[in-house]
Amino acid sequence: MKKSASRNRLDQMYTEAFQQNWESLLFTDYGGQTSTYGEVANQIEALKVTLKKAGLKPGDKIAIYARNSSNWATVFFSIMAFEGVVVPILPDFTPENAHHILEHSGAKALFVADSLYANLNKSELKGLKLTISTDDFRILNGKSKSSDKSAIDPSLKVEKENFSFPERGDEDLLILSYTSGSMGFSKGVMLPVRSIESNIIYARENMPLKAGDRIVSILPMAHIFGLAFENLFPVSLGCHIMFLTKVPTPQILLKALGEVKPHLILLVPLIIEKIYKKRIVPSLEKPAVKVLLAIPGIRNLIYKKTRKSLIESFGGNFHEAVVGGAALSPEVEAFFRKIEFPFTIGYGMTECGPLISYAPHDETKKGSSGRLVDRMEVRIDSEAPYKDPGEIQVKGRNLMLGYYNNKKANEQAFTKDGWFKTGDLGITDEENFIFIKGRKKNMLLGPSGQNVYPEELESRLMNFPFIQECVIIQRNNRLVAKVYPDAEMMASTRTKEEDLEDILEKTRRSYNEAVASYEQLSAIELVDQEFEKTPKKNIKRFLYT
Incomplete structure (x- = not known):
């Protein structure tokens, strides 16, 4: 087990953050409970005792299946302090997905929201040694005395100077993150201590936060983007994190931002695009305003007023907004740059824990996804990498160990000389800024950065x-299925064409009930010809996307 004493280690950063901010606020549920660093430390110690009593050991995999909350974050740090492996499960995953991940990962314990636990098949959870509610830390199932109804013993207290996180090896597995929940498509990304530590150190050195600053946690922590930069990074500095415990609408989000006034904001494109289209565009398209926009001096005043209003709506106190997880509309990016809104676009993947490139808003370049981070290397699989797009390939300290129990995926993911193949197409420039041009493979990105496999x-x-054939595409951040109908079945059942649309609408609803929210179809559209295919009878997807 390789350890390092020459740099800021992960355990040192969190031990110092808790000890130095013991009385400061750490986690708050929006409209709910609040805990200090010291109070969370006591919960961590109590949960460690409960895990040990249930027969769990360091290195065991422990899953979390719940929406964002103070308790979710507390559980994460408890597992880390116990030296376990965290297996985050997106709350959007169906019970079938969750069961598959629990089985594939070999999880020994589960922390789960009551609403999600109600839909799980309890007979398939027998391999777990312990199941605990994230709602209130009730022990739902497992080895415990009848009096031990709670996983938190309130009598357990720890002194500030005695609280610490254990040192772990660079290559020790810390997070096992699944990019999909379905059998046959699962990829358990193994992120070691080294990767998470590297991402956090980079953020501490390059992103504008300090102890006491406030963050609103918007993105799902079961996704590495939200986990790393709305939780792990700010906690390492002594920040205060406010959790939106429900999926936020733009209205709820702006209300929370206005009240909390965070110092750093992380957004996915869907949110910022909705704000642009629903709030900014209508105001700028009023007849009188359109006339004034044609006058250069007045135009600048209107843009300044728009910028000021937008900044105030985000709380008016933030250093910058970081957009990531999916591609931002060029139209929206161009407008936000025109009004000099302080935002930047980053690029990453779960496999890199997640960061590949980033640049502060006052250093980034138009159309780029930031500059390659200084702990990674990049190359473009192209003879002219500054001009002709090729696959973006990376290696470095942020990179995963590989995919869990998936030899075939590991062989496909790396080049013979050890570079990770991102599947993205792009170019770089002389300063290592990365410009993404598209995806090499067919994977789509959901509205919050979730991986969608068509x-x-x-x-x-x-x-x-x-349905004889279908192709699922992404249009305006929504999934649409193009369907060529089964003519033979229509004939045998005497189904008329005018009845087919109603049938397929019922199909869409039934399908949506069986998949995660970000995998749901917004529409099914009929096509009147079979899809064009390759000699191997694969649909030529590029013709329809």
Whole structure:
């Protein structure tokens, strides 16, 4: 087990953060409970005792299946302090998905929201030594005395100077993050201590936060983007994190930002695009305003007023907004740059824990996803990497150990000389700024950065009647299925074409009930010809996306 004493270690950063900010606020549920660093430390110690009593050991995998909350974050740090492996499960995953991840990962314990636990098949949880509610830390199932109804013993207290996180090796597995929940498509990304530590150190050196600053946690912590930069990074500095415990609408989000006045904001494109289209565009398209925009001096005043209003709506106190997880509309990016809104676009992948590139808003370049981070290397699989797009390939300290129990995926993910193949197409420039041009593979990104695999969804949709072929595409951040109907079945059942739309609408609803929210279809559209195919009978997807 390789350890390092020459730099800021992960355990040192968190031990110092808790000890130095013991009385300061750490976690708050929006409209709910608040805990200090010291109070969370006591909960961590109590949960460690409960895990040990249940027979768990360091290195065991422990899953979290819940929406963002103070308790979710407390559980994460408890597992880390116990020297366990965290297995985050997106709350959008269906019970079937969750069961598959629990089985594939070999999880020994589960922390789960009551609402999600109610839908799990309890007979399939027998391999777990312990199941605990994230709502209130009740022990739902496992080895405990009848009097031990709570996983938190309130009598357990720890003194500030005695609280610490254990040192772990660079290559020790810390997080096992699944990019999909379905059997046959699962990829358990193994993120070691080194990767998380490297991402946090980079953020501490390059992103504008300090002890006492406030953060609103918007993105799902079961996704590495939200976990790393709305939780792990700010906690390492002594910040105060406010959790939106429900999926935020733009209205709820702006209300929370206005009240909390955070110092750093992380956004996915869907949110910022909705704000642009629903709030900014309507005001700028009023007849009188359009006339004034044609006058250069007045135009600048209107843009300054728009910028000021937008900054105030985000709380008016932030250093910058970081957009990541998916591609931002060029139209929106161009407008926000025109009004000099302080935002930047980053690029990353779960496999890099997640950061690959970033640059502060006052240093970044138009159309780029930031500059390669200084602990990574990049190359473009192209003879002219500054001009002709090629696959973006990376290696470095942020990179994963590999995919868990998936030899084939590991062989496909790396080049023979050890570079990780991102599947993205892009170019770089002389300063190592990365410009993404598209995806090499077919994977799509959901509205909050979730991985969406169209082949997986198409296979599911093809199981429904009246569908002979289908292609799922992304349009305006929504999934749409193009369907060529099964003419033979229509004939045998005497189904008329005018009835088919109603049938497929019912199919869409049934399909949506069986998949995660970000995998749901907004529409099914009929096509009147079979999809064009390759000699191997694969649909030429590029013709339809």
